[in-house]
Amino acid sequence: MAGTTIPADDGAAAPAKRPDWLRRRLDVLESSEEAEGGIGPGAVYVWELPVRITHWAIVITIVILAVTGAYIHGPFLVPSSPIEASTQMASIRFIHELSAIVFTVAIGLRFYWGFVGNRYANWRAIIPHNRAQLRCLAEMGRYYVFLRRVPVPMTGHNLLAGLAYTVVSLILFFQVATGMILFGWIINVGPAAWLTTIVAWIPGNIQTVRMLHYLATFLFIAFMIHHVYSAILVDIEERNGVMTSIFTGFKNIRADSTADDLGLCNPPQGIEPTAGGADAPKA
Amino acid sequence: MVDGTGFPGGAGTLVEALAARGVSRRRFLQFCSAMTAALALPKSYTPRIVAALSQQTRPTVVWLEFQDCAGNTESLLRSSHPDVAQLVIEILSLNYHETIMAAAGKQAEQNLDDVVTTLPGQYVAIVEGSIPTAENGVYCTIAGRTALDIVNRVTKSAAVTIAVGDCAWDGGFVSLGPTQGKGVGQVVSGVSPINMGGCPHNSVNLAAVIVHYLTFKSAPALDQFGRPLFAYGHLIHDQCERRSHFDAGRFVEQWGDEGARNGWCLYKMGCKGPATNYNCSIARWNDETNWPIGAGHGCIGCAAPAFWAQMSPFYSRLPNVQMIGVDTTAQTIGLVAIGGVAALTAVHGVGVIARMQRNRRRAKVAADGTVVLEPPPGPDAGAGTPGGAAAGGTN
Structure with a gap:
């Protein structure tokens, strides 16, 4: 839809940023999925495959990282025999580091997808940055404190969730950064030695990095409790299949009945534009 | 800096002085091997160190001691590679050291003055202890001069300055006290001391730094804190x-x-x-x-x-995590955060169930077969807001 003649700063050029090979690959994946999905009429393809893959990769690695990290913080397992050769701590650290690499790659891919993904995955739909979005955010806040009867209907993320994901993303980046510093502290050769140099500028030195890395893990666990609860809650309240959508990618929802697709929350313009989204914003 | 002939100092070369003291050449070579190992140099460097030290006259050293516990002096006196007699009397010409010098009073201070005025740029200054900076450094004075004054005068004309122990490096323990003790590098501008952190420093490392200086006429490779990498380059x-x-x-x-x-x-x-x-x-x-x-x-x-x-x-x-008047651990904060979120979630869940029950009671079947709610007693929050129209449609 976007040709080379369109200037780069035009929002309509955004989908063209996907490399051709990637677009072709996705077209195949998406069409096959749509063909065999058995999705009812009016279903909207919301979460593209990379969004779902990175979501579950992050979920699985966070669980592995939290459990192995808890062991590394305070080893709670007993080796089978004190006489036998054992690599318990070494193995668990290896699993932790391997998972951290997968975790980092998944976050990097999702970050990239925030620029090339569909309108629901785009950063403009997630990070609240204009007045209409802030109104939607406030409405969602009123829903959570029982001042509003139903959630703001959204095809993609609601803006309160978007704000939460923005904050969580910052913590994710923070966790990757502190983890890399701790890793560089162990390696301490080549480019990793540069990470050790950073440590000298941190008040409290490496111990502060360790403490913050540990503390942030608890924030993820707290977030997961809230996240799963909210997903179940919205699934029950809206009956739009949000819980299954993170597996299938489809929501049983009519795009012409939601606030974001109607332009009420100022959806990102020019990205897969729909008829309803053309006249936004109204603020 | 030092000229090609090395440090001027006491009479005779090092090996002569050692021989006069009854230290065998075998013992001297053992010391040189130990220093090669301490500096993490290849074994092939041992002859070079032997040659350099053999031609060397004894370097003049002044040891300044300020706000401290003398722990680094104690560490020096407990060294055996070389043992204290060799290090202090033979290898170094230790012209000034409060704890172990024979001179006292004006004579001692005269020795220090002589080194600074007659051998500028040719002696080694070793500093132990922090330098108090509060109220112009009056909290530590020696012979009527403040530590701040002494350390500035002595280290600025030294060939090399070595700060031994944490106090001389970054103020150490006493930096937390009311005298605002600071390290040498923090109070003397233009001087980058070789910092030998540790409480106390290890005299093997101190001897190795001096040997490196005598052999290669340069400081060993340092890290970003000015500490020698051979001693501070690897995790314990x-x-x-x-x-x-x-x-x-x-x-x-x-x-x-x-x-x-x-x-x-x-x-x-x-x-x-x-x-x-x-x-x-x-x-x-x-x-x-x-x-x-x-x-x-x-x-x-x-x-x-x-x-x-x-x-x-x-x-x-x-x-620990120190916040406004609270001293707690990261784990406590984390568990409180998880507990708080879990409790809020549970309370919210109860609220949602209660609302569902109420809606169920108020639900009526309209004439066309659809389920509608009776209007609630209060104003409907959903009306006239973004998504409000759509919300009405889905309900």
Whole structure:
């Protein structure tokens, strides 16, 4: 839809940023999925495959990282025999580091997808940055404190969730950064030695990095409790299949009945534009 | 800087002085080998060190001591490679050292003045202890001069300045007190001392720095804190004799338990080996007899910057979190956060269920077969807001 003649700063050029090979690959994946999905009429393809893959990769690695990290913080397992050769701590650290690499790659891919993904995955739909979005955010806040009867209907993320994901993303980046510093502290050769140099500028030195890395893990666990609860809650309240959508990618929802697709929350313009989204914003 | 002939100093060359003291050449070569090893140089450097030291006249050294506990002097006196007689009397011409010099009073201060005025740029200045800076440094004065004044005068015309111990490096423990003690590098502008952190410093490393200077006429490679990399380039954790127990997952759980008796890893007892760079496990202490972890006590990170503040509590893995008047741990904060979110979620869930029950009671079947709610008693919050129209449609 976007040709080379369109200037780069035009929002309509955004989908063209996907490399051709990637677009072709996705077209195949998406069409096959749509063909065999058995999705009812009016279903909207919301979460593209990379969004779902990175979501579950992050979920699985966070669980592995939290459990192995808890062991590394305070080893709670007993080796089978004190006489036998054992690599318990070494193995668990290896699993932790391997998972951290997968975790980092998944976050990097999702970050990239925030620029090339569909309108629901785009950063403009997630990070609240204009007045209409802030109104939607406030409405969602009123829903959570029982001042509003139903959630703001959204095809993609609601803006309160978007704000939460923005904050969580910052913590994710923070966790990757502190983890890399701790890793560089162990390696301490080549480019990793540069990470050790950073440590000298941190008040409290490496111990502060360790403490913050540990503390942030608890924030993820707290977030997961809230996240799963909210997903179940919205699934029950809206009956739009949000819980299954993170597996299938489809929501049983009519795009012409939601606030974001109607332009009420100022959806990102020019990205897969729909008829309803053309006249936004109204603020 | 030093000219090609080395440091001028006491009479005769080093080997002559050693021979006069009855130190054999074999003993001298042993010392040179030990220094090669301490500097992490290849074995082939030993002859070069031997040659350099053999031609060397004894370097003049002044040892300044300020706000401290004399622990670094004690560490020096307990050195055996070389033993104190060799290091102090033979290898160095120690012209000024408050604790061990024979001179006293005006004569002692005269010795210091003589070195500074007659040998500018040709002597080694070693500083022990922090320099108080509060109220122009009046909290430490020697012969009527403040420590601040003395350290500025002596180190600025020294060939090389070595700060031994944490106090002379970054103020150490006393920097937390009311005298605002600071390290040499922090109070003397234009002088970059070689910092030998540690509480106390290890005299093997001090001897190695001096030997490096005498042999190569330059300071050894330093890290960003000005510490020699040969001594502060590797984690204690990576050079620890108990490391295999760490990798195996065998830990001391409490003092005196089976693990402690078997010499297992002290990680869970708050050992700061994974956070500290030092060659403590290799150079060791008390005639290379032992070192803290070898003796069954975790590392307290004494060679790390500002360790009194950063490495405490010494018996827990992580530092505490100090917020407005509260001293707590990261784990407590984390568990409170999880508990808070879980409690809020549970309360919200109860609220949602209650609302569903109420809606169920108020639901009526309209004439066309659709389910509608009776209007609630209060104003409907959903009306006239973004998504309001759509919300009405879905309900």
